[in-house]
Amino acid sequence: MTSRTGRHFLHIPGPSPVPERVLRAMDRQVIDHRGPEFGVLGREVLEGCRTIFRTEGPVVIYPGSGTGAWEATIVNTLSSGDRVLMFETGHFATLWRQMVARWGIEVEFVPGDWRHGVDPALVEAKLAEDRGHSFKAVMVVHNETSTGVTSRIPAIRKAIDAAGHPALLLVDTISSLGSVDYRHDEWGVDVTVSGSQKGLMLPPGLGFTAISDKARAAGKSNNLPRSYWDWEEMLKPNATGYFPYTPATNLLYGLREAVAMMLEEGLDNVFARHQRLAAATRAAVEAWGLEVLCQNPDEYSPVLTAVMMPEGKGADAFRAVVLEKFDMSLGAGLSKLSDKIFRIGHLGETNDLTLMGALSGVEMGLAAAGVPHQRGGVLAAMASLRAGLDG
Numbered sequence: 001m002t003s004r005t006g007r008h009f010l011h012i013p014g015p016s017p018v019p020e021r022v023l024r025a026m027d028r029q030v031i032d033h034r035g036p037e038f039g040v041l042g043r044e045v046l047e048g049c050r051t052i053f054r055t056e057g058p059v060v061i062y063p064g065s066g067t068g069a070w071e072a073t074i075v076n077t078l079s080s081g082d083r084v085l086m087f088e089t090g091h092f093a094t095l096w097r098q099m100v101a102r103w104g105i106e107v108e109f110v111p112g113d114w115r116h117g118v119d120p121a122l123v124e125a126k127l128a129e130d131r132g133h134s135f136k137a138v139m140v141v142h143n144e145t146s147t148g149v150t151s152r153i154p155a156i157r158k159a160i161d162a163a164g165h166p167a168l169l170l171v172d173t174i175s176s177l178g179s180v181d182y183r184h185d186e187w188g189v190d191v192t193v194s195g196s197q198k199g200l201m202l203p204p205g206l207g208f209t210a211i212s213d214k215a216r217a218a219g220k221s222n223n224l225p226r227s228y229w230d231w232e233e234m235l236k237p238n239a240t241g242y243f244p245y246t247p248a249t250n251l252l253y254g255l256r257e258a259v260a261m262m263l264e265e266g267l268d269n270v271f272a273r274h275q276r277l278a279a280a281t282r283a284a285v286e287a288w289g290l291e292v293l294c295q296n297p298d299e300y301s302p303v304l305t306a307v308m309m310p311e312g313k314g315a316d317a318f319r320a321v322v323l324e325k326f327d328m329s330l331g332a333g334l335s336k337l338s339d340k341i342f343r344i345g346h347l348g349e350t351n352d353l354t355l356m357g358a359l360s361g362v363e364m365g366l367a368a369a370g371v372p373h374q375r376g377g378v379l380a381a382m383a384s385l386r387a388g389l390d391g
């Protein structure tokens with residue numbers, strides 16, 4: 001029987017469900033983006049972003065998706081002919097690499113197995129070898145949304161420093177910001193890229209770049225042309241809360257509300273909640289007798305869990321059964337993981353009971369789709385959550 005009552009369970013790793021409070025905050029008339037009321041909103045959201053990115057420096061908010069913010073990062077810091085160091089952690093690192101290469105930038109792309117994050121020792125070794133300092137940037141995806149593997153940014157920063165290398169550190173936090181502890185200033189990141197539709201609990205449509213002084217200085221002498229993405233054009237009107245072109249006003253109402261919600265909960269509590277839900281999800285996967293794609297426990301993603309299908313069983317047919325029978329969307333395997341894994345998103349507006357609903361849907365779906373597994377994943381997840389409460 002197909003069930004279409006109640007709400008749809010959106011358990012992909014972003015876009016994530018938008019809280020009612022954020023929806024209500026956006027359900028307002030548009031205002032004059034050159035008027036005084038907008039200036040107040042603009043200043044509030046720009047300040048709120050600094051709190052979330054944990055930076056004293058500027059954060060630029062673009063009407064655009066994360067991919068746009070990727071492009072902004074490149075065109076504001078690098079030059080054609082430059083060399084950069086990147087790591088094949090998964091689908092999104094691969095896409096960012098392709099974009100970089102389109103600007104005539106040479107990429108050393110360190111191969112990876114899509115089951116591990118960036119190895120800080122390898123960063124140090126590569127940079128130590130580069131005595132002429134030809135690498136202009138190290139570019140890393142913090143949370144690989146395609147694999148559920150998180151790279152350790154503080155250790156990568158330490159590796160760059162240990163090699164005594166001046167490369168910029170450019171980090172994609174599109175699926176980690178607001179879900180995973182992240183500190184732009186403290187970790188010495190030069191550009192932090194993000195998007196609205198994941199940990200920030202907003203609809204898609206905003207891209208962000210947090211910018212260090214060193215990154216801004218690099219933009220004074222690089223050679224890539226830009227207009228829409230130009231930081232300097234943005235930062236002038238941003239100083240008083242305004243934008244050089246029509247901003248996404250209603251998304252900014254939502255952003256103001258989402259930041260307020262996160263600060264009310266407390267950022268550390270938000271991050272701990274994500275860790276707890278991720279641990280419960282992994283407990284369920286283990287009890288089902290299935291395998292988590294991420295192989296290093298230090299790199300488990302708090303945002304999503306990628307689950308490998310047993311040999312001979314397609315993930316897409318399983319996801320189709322779950323959608324049809326239980327009205328739940330699970331994430332697909334991307335590019336080389338297509339049909340081999342499914343991804344459970346547990347980010348943003350998620351709590352113990354929404355997670356338990358999702359895991360029940362997965363367990364019932366495994367049975368309905370004839371995927372070999374052991375029962376008891378839901379019980380294991382409940383035990384994990386209960387243990388967390390007692391602790």
Ligand SMILES: Cc1ncc(COP(=O)(O)O)c(C=O)c1O
Nearest residue numbers: 065066067092143145174175195
């Ligand atoms: C880690 C990561 N980087 C980049 C992107 C691309 O962002 P967008 O789809 O918002 O353009 C995504 C999208 O899911 C992502 O997860």
